[in-house]
Amino acid sequence: MEAWKLLIRSDDLGYSEAVNYGILKVMQSGISLSCGLMPNMESAKHGADLVKYLNVCVGQHTNICVGRPVSDPKEIPSLVDENGEFYSSRKFHTAKEDFVVYEEAIREVEAQLFRFRELMGRDPEYFEGHAVRSDNYRKAIRDVAAKYGLKHSEMYTRGYDTALVNQQITRRYGINNLAEDYDAVACLKETVRTTERDYPGIYVCHPGYVDAYLMKHSSLTLNRTKDAEMLCDPNVLQWLKEQKVELISYREIGNE
Secondary structure, three states: OOOEEEEEEEEEEOOOHHHHHHHHHHHOOOOOOEEEEOOOOOOHHHHHHHHOOOOOEEEEEEOOOOOOOOOOHHHOOOOEOOOOOEOOHHHHHHOOOOOOOHHHHHHHHHHHHHHHHHHHOOOOOOEEEOOOOOHHHHHHHHHHHHHHOOOEEOOOOOOOEEEEEOOEEEEEEOOOOOOOOOOHHHHHHHHHHHOOOOOOEEEEEOOOOOOHHHHHHOOOOHHHHHHHHHHOOHHHHHHHHHOOEEEEOHHHOOOO
């Protein structure tokens, strides 16, 4: 059986210091080789400083649903509330129509790219977004990636489907990591056992530890620690090798 290429991505670097420490440990484990930085967050510099000298792939996990924008809030009124903070993901998920103004999304996505460059000293190695329901937001990410020649990874959508990294087809996998009985190891193993191996796979995780900021601002809390434990487990790494899984980063896909 030929080796199947699987990219395990760790999202939300910068969300909080506890999340950053969890992702740092994961990035040293050899299972997840790509992580996404949220440039707008207060803990983004802390996270960038932890990983910037590691030999891992760091991309931009563009975020418009938590924290404050990089842009002047007055210039992006469709994205922020009366306090100048991004609307929560709940507003996006319950909206009956797309309220994001495309030109304002472009402004913020581009501003976050410039902040990423300041924090990391280089361009992101891939470019995508923290998932919210907005076609204008998705288009803004795609168009900014094209403008600056960045490797665009289509945003995550739930379910088993395909998505492009630049022009390369990949399989994307959704996991119900908000469930109280979420078992990170079981979910990963089930995906590997049952997936079609016709394209490289992208499996998105949210590893991290827990602090007060995370508990106050995110619905995904304790289950982040399950992802962190799974991605640091040498037994999981050995099992993946036995299943003929070749672990890759964004450096190995989307280059055609």
